[in-house]
Amino acid sequence: xxxxxxxxxxxxxxxxxxxxxxxxxxxxxxxxxxxxxxxxxxxxxxxxxxxxxxxxxxxxxxxxxxxxxxxxxxxxxxxxxxxxxxxxxxxxxxxxxxxxxxxxxxxxxxxxxxxxxxxxxxxxxxxxxxxxxxxxxxxxxxxxxxxxxxxxxxxxxxxxxxxxxxxxxxxxxxxxxxxxxxxxxxxxxxxxxxxxxxxxxxxxxxxxxxxxxxxxxxxxxxxxxxxxxxxxxxxxxxxxxxxxxxxxxxxxxxxxxxxxxxxxxxxxxxxxxxxxxxxxxxx
Amino acid sequence: xxxxxxxxxxxxxxxxxxxxxxxxxxxxxxxxxxxxxxxxxxxxxxxxxxxxxxxxxxxxxxxxxxxxxxxxxxxxxxxxxxxxxxxxxxxxxxxxxxxxxxxxxxxxxxxxxxxxxxxxxxxxxxxxxxxxxxxxxxxxxxxxxxxxxxxxxxxxxxxxxxxx
Numbered sequence: 001x002x003x004x005x006x007x008x009x010x011x012x013x014x015x016x017x018x019x020x021x022x023x024x025x026x027x028x029x030x031x032x033x034x035x036x037x038x039x040x041x042x043x044x045x046x047x048x049x050x051x052x053x054x055x056x057x058x059x060x061x062x063x064x065x066x067x068x069x070x071x072x073x074x075x076x077x078x079x080x081x082x083x084x085x086x087x088x089x090x091x092x093x094x095x096x097x098x099x100x101x102x103x104x105x106x107x108x109x110x111x112x113x114x115x116x117x118x119x120x121x122x123x124x125x126x127x128x129x130x131x132x133x134x135x136x137x138x139x140x141x142x143x144x145x146x147x148x149x150x151x152x153x154x155x156x157x158x159x160x161x162x163x164x165x166x167x168x169x170x171x172x173x174x175x176x177x178x179x180x181x182x183x184x185x186x187x188x189x190x191x192x193x194x195x196x197x198x199x200x201x202x203x204x205x206x207x208x209x210x211x212x213x214x215x216x217x218x219x220x221x222x223x224x225x226x227x228x229x230x231x232x233x234x235x236x237x238x239x240x241x242x243x244x245x246x247x248x249x250x251x252x253x254x255x256x257x258x259x260x261x262x263x264x265x266x267x268x269x270x271x272x273x274x275x276x277x278x279x280x281x282x283x
Numbered sequence: 284x285x286x287x288x289x290x291x292x293x294x295x296x297x298x299x300x301x302x303x304x305x306x307x308x309x310x311x312x313x314x315x316x317x318x319x320x321x322x323x324x325x326x327x328x329x330x331x332x333x334x335x336x337x338x339x340x341x342x343x344x345x346x347x348x349x350x351x352x353x354x355x356x357x358x359x360x361x362x363x364x365x366x367x368x369x370x371x372x373x374x375x376x377x378x379x380x381x382x383x384x385x386x387x388x389x390x391x392x393x394x395x396x397x398x399x400x401x402x403x404x405x406x407x408x409x410x411x412x413x414x415x416x417x418x419x420x421x422x423x424x425x426x427x428x429x430x431x432x433x434x435x436x437x438x439x440x441x442x443x444x445x446x447x
Contacts, residue, residue: 004284007304007350027348034307034346035327047304051351075340099416100394102328104340105347187415188329 002037008048013055013164017137019048021160026050028071031098031106032114056109056164059083068166070109074121078103086170089177089198093124096181099188109163112145115155116190118217122149123196124179126222127212130168134161142167149221175200175210178277182269184260191217192261193269195249197277199232206236206282213274218253218266225252228274237282246275291352294318294362300349308352309333309344312359320360320389324418331417334390335359341397341416360389363396371434372396381430383421391417395431403439405431 008024010016020026025044027033028051036042050056056069059080066086068077074094077083083091097103097111097120111119112132122145130145134157145166148156157163171177177198183189194216199208211229216222228245235241248271255266288301293316300315312321312335321344324332328343335344336358363370372392375381382388391414398405398413405413410431411424419427 001310002305002307004303004305006285007287009287009350009353027351030348030351031328031343031346034348038326047348049348049350052353098328099331100397100413101331101334101341101343101416102346104337105342 002034003043005044006046008046009052010048010050011052013053013135014137016048016050016053017135017160017162019046020162021137022046023159024048026162028110029073029106031102032110050162061086061170065167065169068108068168070112070163070165071107072109073105073107074098074103074111075100077108077121087124087128087168088171089124089128089179089196090121090168092177092179093120093122093196096120096179096183096186096191096194102188108166112148112166113155113157113163115149115151115153115221117152117219117221118191118194119222120179120181120191120194120216122222123194123214123216124177125166125168126224127196127198127214128168128171129212129224130166132163133165133167134158135164136161140164146222146224151220171198172200172210176281178281180273180277181216182273190260193218193253193255193266193273195270195273195277197274197281199281201237201282206238208232208237208282215249215253215270218255218270220254225249228252232278237278239283242275242278242282246271246278249274287350289349289353291354292356294358302349304348304350306349307345308335308337308347308349308357311349312344312357318359318361322386322389324386324390329418330387331390331394331414332387334393334417336393336397339397339400341394341413343416358393358396360392363392370396371437372399372431375430375434375437376427379426379430379433381422381426387417387419387421391419391427395434398431399435399438404435407432 008019024046056071060067074097077094111121179196181194182192199211211232213225250267255263257263287304290299322332324330328346333345
């Protein structure tokens with residue numbers, strides 16, 4: 001049984017923010033928090049259950065952006081018309097999270113704030129240049145997701161803040177994208193390495209525009225590979241060029257060896273995953 | 284520890300319970316309501332034995348805190364049969380022999396139910412994805428997939444008013 005705690009059940013965001021300011025641990029989907037509590041890694045004295053907050057559970061759009069509430073689940077992203085139309089790369093990433101049961105409960109906000117380098121929704125969001133909105137009783141601030149991620153399990157979220165929404169520019173209809181993940185098996189597998197790629201592509205000239213590339217599970221945080229993006233933009237993406245660019249992927253990752261794979265294997269897999277993605281998107 | 288009152292629907296009945304907040308949905312289903320069809324396997328969301336439907340969607344009840352079901356509909360394996368007749372999935376699992384030790388069966392059937400609720404004619408791939416969070420160490424899954432296809436066919440026949 002879980003250790004005893006005090007439970008706060010806010011009826012609106014203001015009450016939730018007050019609870020967070022008082023030191024309560026936020027409970028979103030619970031798929032990570034409850035596992036950590038069961039394993040004895042965490043024993044919060046106070047928990048604020050966010051699950052009733054409808055205002056954080058919506059997917060909305062404005063002219064340029066899709067705005068995802070932090071309580072939107074991975075399953076919501078997979079099913080939503082808005083994300084399928086405008087953020088297919090994120091849909092692909094969310095589809096590989098855990099299992100159907102985990103996707104139906106786990107939230108985007110939770111996946112981001114846990115700051116696992118292997119979080120599957122994060123490489124797509126970073127490749128798309130997503131921003132996060134942080135709220136507290138004192139107000140709101142916005143920052144790039146890439147800057148928000150500070151290290152394994154670490155973010156720039158202050159203790160009194162709650163991640164309330166994620167803002168992502170809509171992809172253009174002509175943009176191509178792919179999220180490719182290597183795990184021990186298809187379901188319930190923590191990524192060994194993953195890559196998210198998106199760009200506009202002209203099949204005639206084989207030139208790409210506005211590229212985004214981000215690797216997961218091969219560094220302390222998910223990071224955009226800006227140098228690779230530049231190479232993609234410069235070259236005519238024929239077979240030879242994508243092979244060359246993919247082989248450079250090892251220079252832009254900084255993996256560790258752990259129970260899932262060695263650093264050297266991860267480096268090689270980055271090259272392979274990027275090659276597969278580029279091949280599929282351009283050939 | 285201050286208790287919480289949680290209102291929700293369990294297998295079609297409105298329930299209001301006042302319990303310690305550190306209980307999971309699984310503990311409430313089994314220990315408060317005595318519905319032992321829902322099993323605990325790993326307790327960490329890896330095996331799917333504790334799968335129930337929350338508003339029609341499959342979730343691991345071992346990873347849901349009881350306060351999270353406030354205002355929602357919970358369906359367990361006990362809630363699938365109607366007026367004494369089995370759900371098409373339960374019937375097809377029996378007919379196909381998709382059960383050996385039976386421990387994974389309630390969770391497996393509820394994951395399948397979640398799929399059929401939104402897709403009455405699933406492909407093999409869609410079935411495999413739907414049960415990808417449920418481990419079975421006996422059957423090798425082939426008969427389970429066969430049973431879900433059979434239930435989809437039978438369910439459709441029923442919905443179409445007996446026409447095949």
